Amino acid sequence: MSELIDIVLNAGFWAATLRIVSPLIFGTLGELICERAGVLNLGIEGIMTVGAMAGWMWVYQGGDLWGGVIFAAGMGALFGLLHAGFTVYLGLSQHVTGIGITLFASSLSYFVYRMLLPAATTPPKIIPFENIEIPFLSDIPLIGEALFNQSPLTYLALLSVPAVWYVLHRTPLGLAVRMAGENPVAVEAQGIDVLAVRTGAVMAGSALMAVGGAFITMSWFDAFYFGMVNGRGWICVALVIFASWKPGKAMLGAILFAGLEAMQVRAQQTAGAFIPYQFFLMLPYLMSILAMIVMARRAQYPQALLVPFRRGERVLTLKRSRG
């Protein structure tokens, strides 16, 4: 028990937690925006891979770091547009399209990487984002040391939580997005183009996912490896359910997750001799499943999630069968 307290009172633990949580926050917020508009985006795993590759490659080819982040976001938005074109305009299965986008996006990332770097046996490196130490605040013991000495992308992740909350819950645009996922007929009755709102939401959400991927190669690590997103996208999908589609809860859920993961990295160092490392690596996936079980009965799905909207169709799609 005292070992546990030692871990939690260590600034290094909190710094690691904030590093692990950053891609999860971007991904979870991105998925949350899509689902709030009524579109499940299972392309997330592939879109994060695209972001990881595109942002890294931009910098490796001589571009600057922020340019890479914007490039990654743009590529994410493009794949979001593809997903929206299929699911929103053509009304195709959101499940299958999302899996297709993931297969396509991740294989395309690997293909492009191999095309541009055919001979690379050891993954080449870039100079990643450096931590920004905020004067005075970073001198506060524990919290300050961990929170105010981070990569700018981590600050961006933390700031995007209130930003997404504000847009979703305090602006007419956010209202339109949420209503597109709850009652699209009512949105249409207001003279708002449901399909455009949903497409915009999916593109914005996908851009955020891609930035989450870019964080992994541009801030956490400094190179692009194959399979480096490693299921983080799927964990984000579970986190959205865990968070009941609320940005603040999504951040808390992600921090809880990242904290447990950071703890297992430390526990691995002490208990690694007795417990094989694979069991530690299983934890995030098992916890995701557990999180979904815990929230299952309370989950308040957006009412029109998975339901395609066709203009002029007067079918009420409010109560859908699940199961």
Add this chain to the structure above:
Amino acid sequence: MREAQSVQIEARDHVSLMRVSMAPILAILATMVICSVLILWAGVSVVDAYALLFKGAFGSLFALKETFTRSIPLIFTGLAVAVAFRSKFYNIGAEGQLYAGALATVFFGTGLVNLPAYLMLPFLFLVGALAGGILLLVPVLLKTRLKVDEVVTTLLLNFVVLLAVSYLIEGPWRDPMAMGWPQTASIVDAGVLPTLVSKGRLHAGLIVTLLAALLIWLLMRFTVLGYEIRAVGFNAKAAEFSGVNINRTVVITALLSGGLAGMAGTSEVAGLKGYLTLDLSPGFGYTGIAVAMLAQLHPLAIIPAALFLSAVYVGADSMSRAVNIPTYIADVLVGVSVLAILVSVMLTRYRIKWP
């Protein structure tokens, strides 16, 4: 005037068999056209590249054997996905179920059970199927009892199973005779699937998987259970109203689906290496989704669809050795084909009315 300008999508009253069979052909053509952009980027002539791919997959007896060998697990996983998707149960966990089947095969096959070959092989397929089915039972019960979304749980379980395999082959199940390679011991001789042709890897798993496809087709087409599976997928509410026990149907479907994926694991272990490593499957479970979609979930159409995608992988391997195109082109072709078939099926079932 917004309504008048917008594009309308209407279901066709009648979809002819011709239209249905056109869909995958259209999708494959579209996929090849889209991916030709990447081939051009690599500086290779598109015609040459696809000719090399075709030659690599069908051009020699060796290539042909290899294409058929690779199609065996894809038929199994394609069937697994098709059965589940028919009842709108989105099992994306065929990869994990395949490894679960492989684990069961090496657990029972490496000496724990000794039977003559004619009993041993069916037994190994049975335990493989049970392992796959039981693994899928977890997401199924979570869905039917607690309404937990099965897509995410099946996906997450893939990672858990792979880590379990990694632990077992590095730890307790590691073969001490394998010179330090992380792999299990080999299964007993009676459990090894015989090869079908001299010189080559093509094994009797092909017969098992073709039989499985036939049986699944008969089951879906001519039995009450098959009818119920399709009814639940088509309209769960209506099915329930007419007396179908939805939860029971979904559980049986899932056992079938997980079982088929588990059999892929048995067939790969017993037909190829005889032992289990972490690279047993280069994503057969995920490619199974593409197989099932190209086949439009029809059990018999799974066979040509699996052969086609297997040819893509085998052909792309040899193409990338001949010209400078990364092998990932095969995965891109598979990914694009999933998206293309969705659109082409829609085009054949619906008509788009332009303003």
